[in-house]
Amino acid sequence: MRPTRATALLTAGLVTLLGAPAGAAAAAGAPADLYVNNQDGSNCSDTGAGTQAVPYCTISAAAKVVAPGQTVRIRPGRMYDEAVTITRSGEPNKPIGFVADAQPNANAYVQLANGRALTVSGASHVVLNKLITRSGLQIKGSSDVVLDQVYSRNGSLDSLAIGEGSSDVRVSRASLIGVRVDGGSRNTVFSRNQISGTFGPAIAAVDAPGTVITNNTLTGHCAATVSVTGGSTASGLYNNVLITGGDPGNCPVPDARNAVLVSKSAAAGTLADYNAVGADPKLYPAPYSWSGVTYKDVKAFQAATGQGAHDVSAESADKVSGYEGSLSVDSADATAPGVLLTDFSGKAMVDDPLVPNTGKNGGYLDRGATELQDGLTRVSMTVGPNHAPVGTEVEVEALSDSHWPTTMTYEVDFGDGSAPVVTRQGSAELASAKHTYGKPGDYVVKVTAVNGIGTKVSSQIPTKVTPVGPGTAVLTATQALPPAGDTEAHLPPLTYAFDASASVTPWPVARMEVDFGEGWYKRYEGTTTVQHTYERPGDYKATVKLVDTMGGTATTTRTVRVDYAPSGYVAVTPYRVQDTRTWGGFLKGGEPTVVAMPLDLKTGNSTAGGMSAVVLNVTLTEATQDTHLSVSPTREDRPATSNVNVRKGGTTSNTVTVPVDEHGWVWMRLNAGQAAMIVDFVGYYQPNAGEKFSPVAPTRLADTRTAGGALAGGSTRTVKVAGVNGIPVDAKAVAVNLTSTAATSDTYVIAYPDPAKRPVASNLNPEPGKDKSNQAVLPVGPNGTITLYNNAGSTHLIVDAVGYYGGDGSKALFTPAAPRRLADTRTTGKLAPGATTTVSGLPAGAIGAVLNLTATETTGAGYLTAYGFGSARPDASSLNTLPGLTVPNHVMTPVGDGKVSVFNSWGGSNHVITDLLGYFTQG
Incomplete structure (x- = not known):
């Protein structure tokens, strides 16, 4: 049969579309490609020229300016939220193209968002390739249009509509649901498509003369699979797989369930041959309806009409689809109008040696959209031994999964520069090759298997060849x-x-x-x-x-x-993790007590699951005698250090920084007597997380004695902490020293970030007649503030900053330390009023330190100030001393030359004990 004009146009159109690979140089004088890219960082602009450097953001912008011979290359990835209408035309042999840009994924498709249709209206010489629309594709009054590898879904409506007198539209390798060709459209060609109907035909041609439907896999539901009606004369159906499926009882309107329906008005000049029909004869007893007459089977159809001379049928879809041994394999007409010799997936036609070639003139083209391939996908291999001394013979065995009985070629490359070993045998036979390596090394053995039609697959295994002699261990x-x-x-x-x-x-x-x-x-x-x-x-x-x-x-x-790893700090709103008073419990002297930390605490992009150390506020109360508490990361060790000192019947608290053990636990050991304990979780340090620290010389941020007056019971006070006194406005957390004075009753003070969310926690326990201090580390709240709350009576509060986390200038990471004593003046003599002692023993690279500073055997009220060795002493305190009391405080201070200076005020003499909890180094 001579090719129709539609067939010739199909072939020419696909060569135009597929002949030049993406990125190939344009012909001399051809206009440059246009580019569309809506991805982040694409630098796109709809007012530019659509170059690769400055692409258009929308397809529509390119559609307005594309010229004959130009291709619009559209970057896949993010959906394009636009309805696209193409009205511009190319010229003969100079079509305009809209294609998916091959980079970075050659198999990617350009997608329009739901509700966004694609329309070609009044245009000619247009090519569309690798486009997806979920709201339908329409070709209106257009000519010489190629749709290749398009996907379209449109609910229960036709996903592709060709109408209004369109001509020479070619649809190939598409996946569609419901297609309608009408309105006098002419010479439409469908080839190698997979199309399914919903409540209508897979393809309906109405008043569409010259419609050619060749090598498609078509599935019908609730209607004829292919319907050719009205004035659709001189049409053709060739090499198709036609599947009639679904339960007729589920169809909303009873309708013809034929595989092929050609009305009397469309029968003139319409031909059908080499189609394969799959239908259950009990459900669909009339697979053909031709010129108004239905036929119960292929033989009756052939005898009455002279059509379908090579049609076949089976009672199920599997027996006519492209599976091994089906009726469609190697049985089609390779000369039929509209034939493409590559299938839906781009694979070439191949001869299945297991099936007789019953196609036209002994051909082996398959029917339907796909071409059955050999199935060769992998080659398995073993190398034995794949680790051995020089001189050991190595054997490689290989076997492929090819299922056609063709001769297989196996090439074994041992990776040492020697010539590959080539063997040939049947596909089900094991290939073997042997080799002896001449020198030690790490080699890769590669096997390449090639079947009779040239399909190649490879596999490889690394192989170690070692020197002869004893081994060498490296750890x-x-x-x-x-x-x-x-x-x-x-x-x-x-x-x-x-x-x-x-x-x-x-x-x-x-x-x-x-x-x-x-x-x-x-x-x-x-x-x-x-x-x-x-x-x-x-x-x-x-x-x-x-x-x-x-x-x-x-x-x-x-x-x-x-050692512990340098870590960043993750600040959290303080919250309570233990209070022994809630269950009537208490700590007993000499008995270690574990407190579990919250490993599943989620903060931003990190959790406490990898924390190295925690920051806690620990309070002792209801003590039965004067005693102290030591906090450590291990149960067995009895630390020589202390963290909280309490008098009989008193209440006192202190901030504690301490590493955690492998379970995320810390251990508390009360020295003597009994006491209730409250533990508030303040934050944690974790490698590869959190914020860096910047220590500062103690800087006063607030003093209610000079501004605002004492803080009354039940009231709050907001303090600006970020953007003032050298603390950057974008600081994430601050470390401050809180001091209470002139308290009128026993009370507690809470420092927290958000004034609207006061936590169940405490930081300081003021008492009448005693100046008390404690350090707090907390997130910065709204507008760079923190909030202070006093529970009862009234008290003056002083807030001194000692450092900040995050923000401009933050530079140091924290290395936790198992608590250890750096200095104790009880072995060297008291620190006199106005005197300064130097504490050494810190790493030379430390720029800051976290200490527990304790004053004891005090002779007069005063204070201690810790600051970096070699720097000016600041006008602020680190802890307040009281005669007859042992007072500890958590201290964060700059370090100079591996040393810290501790100044004693003129109030009285003191013994000073300095314990190291960790140090900061340049991040």
């Missing part, structure tokens, strides 16, 4: 840190990863034995990276012993220096 130890932004994993501090993969053993390692140097010994199969959490910082000798499959051993030992 590395690196600190394991929580990944930045990790919101799930709990990773304890002092966790280290041990890796022996760089070891070289003649034969594969059968087991690895690791002694971590603190009494832990573990055995593992093979060589693997393992983690171990140490209980405390220190130097440990870790040993690894490797035993290979032949019994050979290799051992090495290395010293691992274990």
Whole structure:
């Protein structure tokens, strides 16, 4: 049969569309491509020229200016929220194109948002490629239009409508639901499409002469699968797979359920052949309706009409679809009008050796939209042994999943520069090749399998060739840190990863034995990276012993220096994690008590799951005798340090910074007697999270004695802390020293960020006749403020800043320390009034320190001030001393040359005890 004009136009149109790859140079004198890109960072503008550097933001902007011979390249990714109407035309051999830009994903499609239709109206010589619309595609009064690899969904309506006298529209490799060609449209060609009807035909041609439907897979529901009616004369149906499916009882209106329906008015010159019909004859007893007459089967149809001479039918879709052994395989007419020799997925026609070639003239084109392929997708391989000394013979075995009995070629490249070994055998036979390596090294063995039609698949396996002789063990130890932004994993501090993969053993390692140097010994199969959490910082000798499959051993030992990792600070609104009074409990002297920290606390992009240390406010009350509390990260150690000192019957609190153990716990040990304990969670330090710190010399932010008056019971006071006195406006948290004086009753004070959300917590416990101080670390609230609340009576409050987190200038990360004593004047002599002592022992690179400063055996009321060694002493206090009382305070201070100065006021002499809780270094 001679090709129709529509067939010739289809072929020409697809060459125009697909012949030049994306990015190919334009022909001399051809206009430059236009670009559309609505992705973030694309620098797009609808008022520009649509270049690749400054693309259009919308497809519509390009559609308004595209000229003959130009291609609009549209970047896939984000949906285009626009209805697109194309009215401009190309010229013969100079179409205008709208295609998905091949970069960065050659298989990506351009998508229009729901409710946004695509229309070609009154245009000619237009190509559309790899476009998706969910609200329908319309071709109106247009000619020479190519739709290739378009996807369209439009609910229960036709997803593609071709009408208003359109001509020479070619639709190929498309996925559609419901297509209608009407309004006198001529010479429409459908080839290699997958189309399903909803409550209408898959394809309905009404008054559309010359409609050609070739090599499509079409599924009908509640109507004829293909309907050719009205004046749709001289049409053609060839090589299609026609499936009639669905339950007739679910269709809203009873209608013809034929696979093919050609009305009497459309039968003149209309031809059908080489179609495959799949329908259950019990549900759909009349697969054909031709010129007003229905036929119960293919034979009756052929005998009465002379059409469908090579049509076949089966009772199910599987037997006519493109599966191995189906009626469609190797049985089509490769010369039919509109034929494409590549299928829906772009694969070429191939000859299935398991099926006789029953196509026209002995051809092997498949019917329907797809072409059955060999199925060769992978080659499996083994290398044995893939770890052995030089001189060992290595054998490679390979087997492919090809299911056609063609001769397979296997090429084995051993990766050492030697010539590949090539073998040939049947697809189900195992290929084998042997080789002996001449020198040690890490090689990659690659197998490439090629079937009889040229399809290639490859696989590869790394292979280690080792020197002859004893092995060498290598062990590395690196600190394991929580990944930045990790919101799930709990990773304890002092966790280290041990890796022996760089070891070289003649034969594969059968087991690895690791002694971590603190009494832990573990055995593992093979060589693997393992983690171990140490209980405390220190130097440990870790040993690894490797035993290979032949019994050979290799051992090495290395010293691992274990310490806490520098960390950022995550501030939270303070909240209570324990109050022994709620259950009538108390701490007993000498008995360690655990307090669990909230590991699942989510703050922004991080959690406390990887925290290394916590900041707490700890309060003791109802003490049965004078005593003190020590806080530490371990149960067994009895610290020589102290954190909170309380008198019999009194109430006192102090801020505590302390590392956590591997469970996220901290341990409390009361020295003697009994006391109730309240613990408020203030924040935490975590590697790869939080904010950096900037220490400042104590700077006064507020003093109610000079402004505002005493804070009455039940009232609040807002204090500006960010954007003042050197603290940047964008600081995320502040560290302040709170001091109470002239209190009229026992009370408590809360410092918190949001004035509308007062937490259940406390920071300071003022008492009449006593100046008391405590440090607070808290987030910055609205407009750079914090809020102070006094519970009862009245008290004056003084607020001194000692540092800030985040914001401009923040620079230091915090390294926690297991609490240890730096200095104690009880061994060197009291600090006289007006005297200064120097505390050393801090790392040379420290720019700030977190200390617990304690004054005891005080002879007169006064204060202590801690500040960086070598810098000017500030006019502020770090703690207030009282005669006869032991007073501790959490102190954050700058450091100079690894030292801190502590000044004693002129109120009386003091013994001063300085405990280190951690230090800050340049981040």
